Amino acid sequence: MRQINLLKQIYFIVLSMVLVSPTVSKAQTLVFAQLTGNPVNTTGWNLTGATYVGDTGGDANASSDEIVLTNATGGSSGGIFYNQSIDLSTCYQWKVEFDFRMWEGSAADGIAFCFLDVPPTGFVSGGGVGIPAGSNGVFVILDTYDNGCGANPEIQMYQGSGYYECGPGMINRATGLNFLRSSSYQTCLIQYNNGTLTVSVNGTQYLSGNYNANLVGYMGFTASTGGANDKHSIKNVRIFADIAEANAGPDVTICSGGTAQLGSVNNPNYTYSWSGGPNLSASNISNPTVTLTNTTGSPIVQNYTVQTTLSSSPTSCPDNDVVSVTVNPVPLIPTNAAICSGQSYDFQGQTYSNEGVYTIMTTDAQGCQTNNQLTLSVNPNLSSSVNQSICQGSSFSFNGQNYSTSGSFPVTLTSQSGCDSIVTLNLTVNPAPITQLNESICAGNTFIFGNQNLTQSGQYSQTLQTTAGCDSIINLNLIVNPTITSSQNSFICEGETLSFFGQTLSNSGVYSQTLQTISGCDSTVTMNLVVNPIPSTPLINSNSPLLCEGDNLIMSTPVQSATDYSWTGPNGFTSNSSSFTFPAYVINTGIYNLTVSQNGCVSSPASSLVEILNYFSFDDFDLPNVITPDGDGINDELDIEAHFHTCLPYTLSVFNRWGNLVYSHSIDEPPFSGKTLDGKDLSDGVYTYRIKYESGEKLGFIHVVRGGN
Numbered sequence: 001m002r003q004i005n006l007l008k009q010i011y012f013i014v015l016s017m018v019l020v021s022p023t024v025s026k027a028q029t030l031v032f033a034q035l036t037g038n039p040v041n042t043t044g045w046n047l048t049g050a051t052y053v054g055d056t057g058g059d060a061n062a063s064s065d066e067i068v069l070t071n072a073t074g075g076s077s078g079g080i081f082y083n084q085s086i087d088l089s090t091c092y093q094w095k096v097e098f099d100f101r102m103w104e105g106s107a108a109d110g111i112a113f114c115f116l117d118v119p120p121t122g123f124v125s126g127g128g129v130g131i132p133a134g135s136n137g138v139f140v141i142l143d144t145y146d147n148g149c150g151a152n153p154e155i156q157m158y159q160g161s162g163y164y165e166c167g168p169g170m171i172n173r174a175t176g177l178n179f180l181r182s183s184s185y186q187t188c189l190i191q192y193n194n195g196t197l198t199v200s201v202n203g204t205q206y207l208s209g210n211y212n213a214n215l216v217g218y219m220g221f222t223a224s225t226g227g228a229n230d231k232h233s234i235k236n237v238r239i240f241a242d243i244a245e246a247n248a249g250p251d252v253t254i255c256s257g258g259t260a261q262l263g264s265v266n267n268p269n270y271t272y273s274w275s276g277g278p279n280l281s282a283s284n285i286s287n288p289t290v291t292l293t294n295t296t297g298s299p300i301v302q303n304y305t306v307q308t309t310l311s312s313s314p315t316s317c318p319d320n321d322v323v324s325v326t327v328n329p330v331p332l333i334p335t336n337a338a339i340c341s342g343q344s345y346d347f348q349g350q351t352y353s354n355e356g357v358y359t360i361m362t363t364d365a366q367g368c369q370t371n372n373q374l375t376l377s378v379n380p381n382l383s384s385s386v387n388q389s390i391c392q393g394s395s396f397s398f399n400g401q402n403y404s405t406s407g408s409f410p411v412t413l414t415s416q417s418g419c420d421s422i423v424t425l426n427l428t429v430n431p432a433p434i435t436q437l438n439e440s441i442c443a444g445n446t447f448i449f450g451n452q453n454l455t456q457s458g459q460y461s462q463t464l465q466t467t468a469g470c471d472s473i474i475n476l477n478l479i480v481n482p483t484i485t486s487s488q489n490s491f492i493c494e495g496e497t498l499s500f501f502g503q504t505l506s507n508s509g510v511y512s513q514t515l516q517t518i519s520g521c522d523s524t525v526t527m528n529l530v531v532n533p534i535p536s537t538p539l540i541n542s543n544s545p546l547l548c549e550g551d552n553l554i555m556s557t558p559v560q561s562a563t564d565y566s567w568t569g570p571n572g573f574t575s576n577s578s579s580f581t582f583p584a585y586v587i588n589t590g591i592y593n594l595t596v597s598q599n600g601c602v603s604s605p606a607s608s609l610v611e612i613l614n615y616f617s618f619d620d621f622d623l624p625n626v627i628t629p630d631g632d633g634i635n636d637e638l639d640i641e642a643h644f645h646t647c648l649p650y651t652l653s654v655f656n657r658w659g660n661l662v663y664s665h666s667i668d669e670p671p672f673s674g675k676t677l678d679g680k681d682l683s684d685g686v687y688t689y690r691i692k693y694e695s696g697e698k699l700g701f702i703h704v705v706r707g708g709n
Helices: 006-016
Strands: 030-035 045-049 052-054 066-070 077-082 093-103 110-116 136-143 154-161 170-174 186-193 196-201 204-210 216-224 231-241 252-255 258-261 270-276 289-292 300-310 319-328 332-340 345-347 350-352 356-363 369-379 382-391 396-398 401-403 407-414 420-430 434-442 447-449 452-454 458-465 471-481 484-493 498-500 503-505 509-516 522-532 546-548 552-556 564-569 573-575 579-583 590-598 606-610 612-614 650-655 661-666 685-693 696-704
Touching: 066 077, 066 216, 077 110, 093 110, 110 231, 136 196, 154 196, 154 204, 170 204, 216 231, 252 258, 289 300, 289 319, 332 345, 345 369, 350 356, 382 396, 396 420, 401 407, 447 471, 452 458, 498 522, 503 509, 552 606
Parallel strands: 252 319, 332 369, 382 420, 434 471, 484 522, 546 612
Antiparallel strands: 030 231, 045 077, 052 066, 066 231, 077 216, 093 186, 093 231, 110 136, 110 216, 136 154, 154 170, 186 196, 196 204, 258 289, 270 300, 300 319, 345 350, 356 369, 396 401, 407 420, 447 452, 458 471, 498 503, 509 522, 552 579, 564 573, 564 590, 590 606, 650 661, 650 685, 685 696
């Protein structure tokens, strides 16, 4: 089956990383690999070290469409390499195009395009420009830091094992290129053509050199910083190569002796070369056929490889693809069948009625042949008779049916082979009288039946032989009526009586009575009588009388075990608790009764009176209208709470004849003693008072009389 050709993908990536140059043949338009998109699509690339997908601010957008090789930090390194190799011994033309930026730091160290013989596993920081130590390959370095061998910034070509700026592997260099380090992105184009490597930046060629490397390697980029630093990044990477795309076609499956079509539509610009398995119709066309047989019992697989090159450039990078041909054997499908004599069997459109082995070859929709083999058996039909005699009243079971009359009865049965067989039942019924007896006795008695002494209920038989040879059967249905014994528990309260079969019972105890049942057998009834005591009259605890309406009424009784409580009171009050609490008002006053019960026995009731001492208001009370505040201790003040307990909050206000407030106080404050609010004596005279309370107010007059004082 056609797979993505690794060599071709690598060539395409290299080509997409390089700007298209007029000197490169037009075949170099196939993208082998690329780093484009937003965010950058890094499928097939390996990112290592400090490298990541992000944004540097060096382009016109804030999108993650850049590969940041290193941040502007000291001692950092990173790299990104495509994970498929390219063979320089077979691929003579490729190019790499990419945009680069080195900025945001103190100018160190640079970016390297690498062609390595092995996938990199580590990177070197500082002067090594991130190139893995000991790696063998070809490098193009954009170097911005001078390590003592040239006027940086510069472009370098280096070949060999490991990179060193002053090393012997330097092919060529272009120095003093200050524009290489810039805050904006610049475009670099690297072109390879039959051993000649050229480097251009922003459309101008700055470097050219030759190298003799025929290795299989991996393309990618590295960067690093040392004591100084810069943020190194690339974008819009594309790699191109000259490749004729190979297509061996999809994997196919054929039958033994069948023909498979391989390859694809012919491309006149390609040269084809097939290899691998046998029986190819041709080895130099795009779509040969192959005819294969399989004499084994299992499928076999044959692989064929096609290699394509560009007809116009025989030295261009070849491409390979593999197709698998699966050849199925001719199967043998056995069928075993059996029929009955006189029947026939249909097999693959043929009808058979005799025993034997038959083989028919069929062809399916795919043109594959199959040997279908039938092994046919013929089973005979059977015929027989059964003679049987029974006695009158009995039956004979035959083939799931019961026969009780004389006669011949044919029955069709199925034999083990599945064929019908006819069996005729010849049945003779001899007379055999049957006598039925029904008897009953009481438990403990004995019934004699023939030579048996019976004491239990059941079906019993006695068999006698008649002159006709059949047994005469006497059947006995014996019922043993039990002597019934029953027991019951009864409860009454102390002082009550219970009638038991004419007896009047009032004490606890066990009492028995013997009766005769309908069957004539005795039965015994036993009663266990328990007399429960009546609970004593309960004790009621109460906080009555209450001082004011709304105060909580608390009533309770000592808790007794296994006791039910029943409270009743005014206005339909009921409760089943041992105690209760609620705010009391006039409607709740009165007699509260309590009874307790145990085992259904109820005590005498206990009663408690609930009263409220003060539940009247100012509406039904008149205050005194004269005070004599002369200090003799007699009628010196208007003390409302001394006359009655209101239980209600109120405010007393006293006004002079001009309606001015001269005094006020509330409940629980000192009473009015003929003084003003600031404690001065009021002159004798008539004053108006107003009492305001929750439900209204009360107005009146109060005379202040001091006499001669």
